Amino acid sequence: MNGLLHQISSGIASGAIYASVSLALVMIYQATHHVNFAQGEMATLSTFVALTLIHAGVPFWAAFVITVVLSFGLGVAVERVLMRPVMNAPVLTSVGVFIGLLLVINALDGWIFGFTIKAFPSPFHSAHPLLGGLVSPHELGETGLTVVVLLLVWAFFRFTPLGLAMRAAAHNPVSARLCGVNVSRMLGLGWGLAAAIGAAAGIMVAPVVFLDPNMMSGILLYAFAGALLGGVDNPFGAVIGGFIVGVLENIFGAYIVGTELKLTVALIIIVAVLLVKPTGLFGRAVQVRV
Amino acid sequence: MNRNRSAVWGGLGVFAVLVALAFVSSSYHLFQLTMLVVYAVAVLGMVVLTGYNGQISLGQGAFFAIGSYVTAILMANYNWPYWATVPVAAAASALMGFLIGFPALRLGGLYLALTTFALAVAVPQVLKVDALSGLTGGVQGLTMDKAEAPFHLPLTGDQWIYLFTLIVGGLMFLLAWNLTRGRIGRAMMAVREQSTAAEAMGINLAGLKTRTFAVSAMLTGVAGALSSIAVQFVAPDSFNFFLSITLFVGLVVGGVDSIPGALFGGAFVEFLPNIANEISKAAPGAIYGAILIAFMFVMPRGVGGLLSRLARRARKPAVAAE
Amino acid sequence: MPALLEARDLRAGYGPPDVLHGIDFTVEEGGVTALLGANGAGKTTTLRALCGMIRRSGRITLGGERIERAATEEIVRRGVGHVPDGRGTFLELSVEENLRLGAYTRRDRAGVAADMERMFGYFPRLQERLRQQAGTLSGGEQQMLAIARALLVKPRLLLLDEPSFGLAPLIVREIFHILRRINAEERTSILVVEQNASLALDLADHAFLLETGRIVVSGTASAIRQDETVRRSYLGY
Ligand SMILES: Nc1ncnc2c1ncn2[C@@H]1O[C@H](COP(=O)(O)OP(=O)(O)O)[C@@H](O)[C@H]1O
Ligand SMILES: [Mg+2]
Numbered sequence: 001m002n003g004l005l006h007q008i009s010s011g012i013a014s015g016a017i018y019a020s021v022s023l024a025l026v027m028i029y030q031a032t033h034h035v036n037f038a039q040g041e042m043a044t045l046s047t048f049v050a051l052t053l054i055h056a057g058v059p060f061w062a063a064f065v066i067t068v069v070l071s072f073g074l075g076v077a078v079e080r081v082l083m084r085p086v087m088n089a090p091v092l093t094s095v096g097v098f099i100g101l102l103l104v105i106n107a108l109d110g111w112i113f114g115f116t117i118k119a120f121p122s123p124f125h126s127a128h129p130l131l132g133g134l135v136s137p138h139e140l141g142e143t144g145l146t147v148v149v150l151l152l153v154w155a156f157f158r159f160t161p162l163g164l165a166m167r168a169a170a171h172n173p174v175s176a177r178l179c180g181v182n183v184s185r186m187l188g189l190g191w192g193l194a195a196a197i198g199a200a201a202g203i204m205v206a207p208v209v210f211l212d213p214n215m216m217s218g219i220l221l222y223a224f225a226g227a228l229l230g231g232v233d234n235p236f237g238a239v240i241g242g243f244i245v246g247v248l249e250n251i252f253g254a255y256i257v258g259t260e261l262k263l264t265v266a267l268i269i270i271v272a273v274l275l276v277k278p279t280g281l282f283g284r285a286v287q288v289r290v
Numbered sequence: 291m292n293r294n295r296s297a298v299w300g301g302l303g304v305f306a307v308l309v310a311l312a313f314v315s316s317s318y319h320l321f322q323l324t325m326l327v328v329y330a331v332a333v334l335g336m337v338v339l340t341g342y343n344g345q346i347s348l349g350q351g352a353f354f355a356i357g358s359y360v361t362a363i364l365m366a367n368y369n370w371p372y373w374a375t376v377p378v379a380a381a382a383s384a385l386m387g388f389l390i391g392f393p394a395l396r397l398g399g400l401y402l403a404l405t406t407f408a409l410a411v412a413v414p415q416v417l418k419v420d421a422l423s424g425l426t427g428g429v430q431g432l433t434m435d436k437a438e439a440p441f442h443l444p445l446t447g448d449q450w451i452y453l454f455t456l457i458v459g460g461l462m463f464l465l466a467w468n469l470t471r472g473r474i475g476r477a478m479m480a481v482r483e484q485s486t487a488a489e490a491m492g493i494n495l496a497g498l499k500t501r502t503f504a505v506s507a508m509l510t511g512v513a514g515a516l517s518s519i520a521v522q523f524v525a526p527d528s529f530n531f532f533l534s535i536t537l538f539v540g541l542v543v544g545g546v547d548s549i550p551g552a553l554f555g556g557a558f559v560e561f562l563p564n565i566a567n568e569i570s571k572a573a574p575g576a577i578y579g580a581i582l583i584a585f586m587f588v589m590p591r592g593v594g595g596l597l598s599r600l601a602r603r604a605r606k607p608a609v610a611a612e
Numbered sequence: 613m614p615a616l617l618e619a620r621d622l623r624a625g626y627g628p629p630d631v632l633h634g635i636d637f638t639v640e641e642g643g644v645t646a647l648l649g650a651n652g653a654g655k656t657t658t659l660r661a662l663c664g665m666i667r668r669s670g671r672i673t674l675g676g677e678r679i680e681r682a683a684t685e686e687i688v689r690r691g692v693g694h695v696p697d698g699r700g701t702f703l704e705l706s707v708e709e710n711l712r713l714g715a716y717t718r719r720d721r722a723g724v725a726a727d728m729e730r731m732f733g734y735f736p737r738l739q740e741r742l743r744q745q746a747g748t749l750s751g752g753e754q755q756m757l758a759i760a761r762a763l764l765v766k767p768r769l770l771l772l773d774e775p776s777f778g779l780a781p782l783i784v785r786e787i788f789h790i791l792r793r794i795n796a797e798e799r800t801s802i803l804v805v806e807q808n809a810s811l812a813l814d815l816a817d818h819a820f821l822l823e824t825g826r827i828v829v830s831g832t833a834s835a836i837r838q839d840e841t842v843r844r845s846y847l848g849y
Contacts, residue, residue, distance in 0.1 A: 035400055037348075037407070085587065095346050095403055096542055096586040099535060103579030111576070161716060168702055168713050175700035178663065180688040180717035180765065217531065221411050224404050263415050267408040274393035274401060 006134055007250045013139035015246020016146035020201035021223035022230065022238040023150065024194035029232055031170035031190050032087065034094040038101035039198055040216030045105050046071040046199030047206050047215065048113045051120055060123045064203055068196045075195025076188045083191065109213035120206035142204040149200050150239055166190055218263055222249060225269040231283020241280065245269060305460055317448040321520065322560060324452045327459040328517045330556025333540045334466050334549065335509030341547030342470050343502045345395065349406030351534030352413040353383040353507040357514025359417065362524040363425055366432040372519045376458060376512060383511020384504045391503035395496055410534035417526035431525030434518065455516045462509055467549055469505065539578045542585050544592050551594020616641040616801045617769055622670035624661035631657045633825045634670065639769060644795055644802040646812035646833065649822035655805040656697045658822065659771045663687050663694050675768065689717050693767030695775060699758040703747035707738055710746050710757055714764030731760040734790050752783035763794065772804040776811060788815055813837045
C-alpha cells in the first residue's frame with residue numbers, strides 16, 4: 001500500500017513537470033495550430049544556462065529567475081525569427097522548422113556544455129522525513145513550486161487585460177485586432193511565456209533526471225501524451241492530463257511494464273486517447289484539418 | 291504521355307548507370323551505394339505519405355527497425371534465406387503502419403506526426419527489453435551470415451548484395467510510381483489538395499490515408515530488411531530517434547513530392563554524416579538542423595522540386611516549336 | 613458639415629486583382645452614411661480596406677490624419693469601431709470578457725465602467741448574460757454584443773457590416789432603433805453596410821451605391837430613396 005502511495009506521489013511530482021510542458025505546448029498550439037517540437041530542447045538549453053550561472057556562484061533562486069527571464073527572451077526571439085515567416089505555410093514547413101530547431105539546439109548544448117551527464121543541485125532540503133517518508137524534499141518542493149507557477153499562469157490569463165488579450169488573439173485574431181490588440185505581439189508573448197514555463201520545468205526536473213542534452217526528449221513525449229489526454233485546445237485540460245500521465249507512468253512502470261518500457265507507456269496513452277476519445281478529456285470536438 | 295515516356299526512359303537510364311557501377315566500384319564504395327539505395331527506398335516511403343497524401347511521419351525509423359529486425363530474426367534465429375525474409379518484413383511493417391495509422395489518421399495532420407514521434411522514441415526501448423532478448427538479442431543485437439550470389443554467378447558477395455538491393459529497390463520505385471499515377475494516386479492527390487472535395491467525390495478519406503500510410507511503412511520496412519542483409523548486423527541503438535529525424539531530413543532535401551528526389555534524399559542520408567562527422571561530434575545534428583530550416587525557407591520542394599522545374603523549363607521550348 | 617472620413621481613389625483586394633477599383637467617398641462628422649449594393653459588390657471589402665485588414669492603396673484620412681498605411685490596431689486606437697461581417701464574437705469567452713476586450717485600448721477605468729453601464733442601458737440583455745459564454749448567445753444578442761464591443765472602443769466612427777443579417781425583423785427594428793439613439797446621444801458617426809436598402813436609407817442621411825467595386829450612385833438618402841430608376845435597378849423595391 002505504502003509502495004503504491006509512493007508511486008502515486010512521485011507520479012504527481014513528475015506529473016507537475018509534464019503538466020508544465022504540456023501547458024507550454026498547448027498555449028502555442030491554441031494560438032497558431034503549430035506544435036513546437038523544440039519545446040523540450042529549449043527547456044534543456046535553459047537548464048544548462050541555469051547550471052552555468054550556479055557554477056559561476058550565482059545563488060540558486062537568482063539563477064532561477066535570471067534563467068526564466070532569459071528563456072522568455074529566447075521564446076520571443078524564436079517566434080520572431082523562425083515562427084513568423086512560416087505562420088501560414090503548410091504544416092510540413094512548421095514541423096520541418098521546429099525539428100530543425102530541435103536538432104540545432106541539441107547539438108549546440110552538446111557542443112557548448114558537453115555530452116556528459118551532469119548533476120544539478122536541488123534547492124529543497126529537509127532534516128526530517130516528509131509525510132512519513134513518502135516524498136523526498138525535492139519532490140515536495142518541486143511539485144509545490146510548479147503548482148505555484150501554474151497558478152500564476154492561470155491567474156495571469158484569467159484576471160489581467162493582457163492575459164485576456166492573449167486569449168482573444170488565440171481564439172479569434174481578426175476580431176482581436178479590431179479591438180486594438182496587437183496580435184503578433186501577443187504571439188511573441190505566448191512563445192516567451194511558454195519558453196519561461198519550460199525553463200522552470202527543466203530546472204525543477206534536472207536534479208531528478210540529471211542534465212544532459214537529451215534530458216527533455218522523454219519528458220516532451222509525456223507532455224505530448226498529457227496534452228492529447230487533456231485536449232489539445234484546452235490549457236487547463238493539458239495540465240490535468242500532464243498530472244495523470246505522470247501518475248500512470250509511475251504505476252505502469254512499477255507494476256506492469258517495468259521501468260525499461262516507461263516511454264512505451266506514453267505511446268500507448270497517445271494511441272489509446274486517439275482511439276477512445278480523440279478530443280481528450282476536456283477538449284472540444286476536433287477540427288479535422290488534413 | 292510524353293512526360294510518362296521520358297520518366298520511363300529517365301528511370302531506366304538511372305537504373306542502368308547504377309547497375310553498371312556494380313562492376314567498377316570497390317567493395318567499400320559498393321557498400322555505400324547499397325546503403326544509398328536502402329535509404330532512398332526508406333525516403334520513398336515518406337514521399338508516398340507526405341508528397342501524395344500531405345501527412346507527416348516523424349517515426350519512419352520505427353518501420354525501418356521493424357523491417358530490419360524481422361529479417362534479422364528470421365535469418366539469425368530461424369535460418370531463413372535472406373531473400374525470403376523481405377516479403378515478411380514488408381508485411382510486418384505494413385501491418386504496424388496500419389495499426390498506428392488507423393487511430394491517428396482519422397484526425398488532422400499533426401496527430402500522425404505526434405504519434406509517430408512517440409513511436410520512434412519508444413521503439414529502441416522495446417528492442418532492448420530483456421523479455422524479448424531471446425528473439426531480438428537484447429542490447430547486443432543479432433549477427434547474420436553474408437548473402438552470396440546465386441546460380442554460381444561470377445559476382446562477389448558485395449556486388450550481389452548491391453545488385454539484389456538495386457533490383458528490390460527498383461521494384462519499390464516502380465510500385466510507388468504506379469501507385470501515384472493510377473486511380474489510387476489521383477485519389478491520394480485529391481486528398482492532399484482538397485479533402486472536402488475528395489470526400490464529395492466519394493473517397494473514403496480515413497481508409498485511403500490509412501492504406502497509404504501502410505504502404506509508406508511497408509516501403510520503409512523493405513528498406514530496413516535490405517539494410518539488414520547489407521550490414522548483417524542489427525542492434526537497438528542503430529534505430530534511435532535520430533534515424534527517424536535523419537530520414538525526415540532526407541525527405542525534405544530530396545523533395546517531399548518527388549519520387550526521383552528520393553534518390554537524392556537517400557544519398558544525403560548516406561553521405562552527410564561522413565562529411566559532418568569530420569567537422570565535430572556535435573556537427574551532424576547542427577548541420578541537419580540548419581539544412582532542414584534552410585530548405586524550409588529557401589527550397590521547400592527540395593532537390594526534386596528544383597529538378598522538375600528545370601525539366602519543365604527544358605520542355606517548354608520544345609512544345610513551342612511543335 | 614466637415615468630413616470625418618475621406619477616401620480617395622481607394623483600391624483594395626485579397627490577391628493581385630483589385631476588388632475595389634478606385635472609389636471616393638466621405639463620411640460626415642456626426643452623420644450616418646449608408647453603403648449599399650448587391651451581394652459581392654465589395655461592401656465588406658470597403659470596410660476591411662478602411663481598417664487595414666487587407667491590401668489597399670489610395671488615400672484615407674480620418675479627422676484629417678492619413679491612415680491608409682496604419683495597422684488595424686492602430687486605426688482602432690485612432691477611433692474606429694468595427695462591427696465586422698459575421699459579428700466577430702469571441703465565442704469561447706464570456707460576454708463580459710468580450711466587452712472588456714472592446715475597451716482593451718483604453719486606460720480610463722472610470723470612463724470604461726461608465727460606458728459599460730451605458731451599454732447595459734442600450735442592451736439590457738447583455739447584462740443578464742454577462743457571465744455566459746458568448747457562443748451561447750442568440751444571433752440578435754451576438755449582434756448587440758458586437759455593437760457594444762465596438763462602441764466600448766469609444767470610436768469617432770462606427771463601421772457596421774450588415775447588422776440586420778440573419779435576424780428576425782423585430783430584432784432588426786430594435787437594433788436600428790438603438791443605432792439611431794447611439795448616433796444622436798453619443799455623437800458617433802456611422803458608416804453602415806446593408807443589403808436591406810430601405811432599412812439603411814431610413815437611418816442614413818447620405819448613401820452611396822457600390823457595383824462590382826465602383827460607386828455608381830451617391831447622394832443624400834432622401835434623394836436616393838426618391839429616385840425611381842435607382843430604386844428599381846439597384847435597390848430592388
Ligand atoms: N476573403 C476573400 N478572399 C478572396 N476574395 C474575396 C474574399 N472576400 C470577398 N472576396 C471577393 O471580393 C468581392 C467582394 O466581396 P465582398 O466585399 O464580400 O462583397 P459584399 O460585402 O458587397 O457582399 C467578391 O467578388 C468576393 O468574391
Ligand atoms: Mg459582405
